[in-house]
Amino acid sequence: MIVIVAALLGATFGGLTAKRRKGDRLDILQYATIYAIAFALAGLIVTIALEKILL
Numbered sequence: 636m637i638v639i640v641a642a643l644l645g646a647t648f649g650g651l652t653a654k655r656r657k658g659d660r661l662d663i664l665q666y667a668t669i670y671a672i673a674f675a676l677a678g679l680i681v682t683i684a685l686e687k688i689l690l
Contacts, residue, residue: 638678645674
């Protein structure tokens with residue numbers, strides 16, 4: 636669940652960042668994809684850490 640939310644937040648943040656930098660449609664798509672991957676990876680690490688701590 637954390638991974639999905641993090642990926643969606645990353646895609647949103649990346650798209651907004653590219654739009655603010657006046658990127659075209661492909662720039663926005665690329666930023667959204669890269670940020671989604673990075674945030675999902677961070678979410679995965681947080682999920683694993685929480686599982687180790689709580690169980």
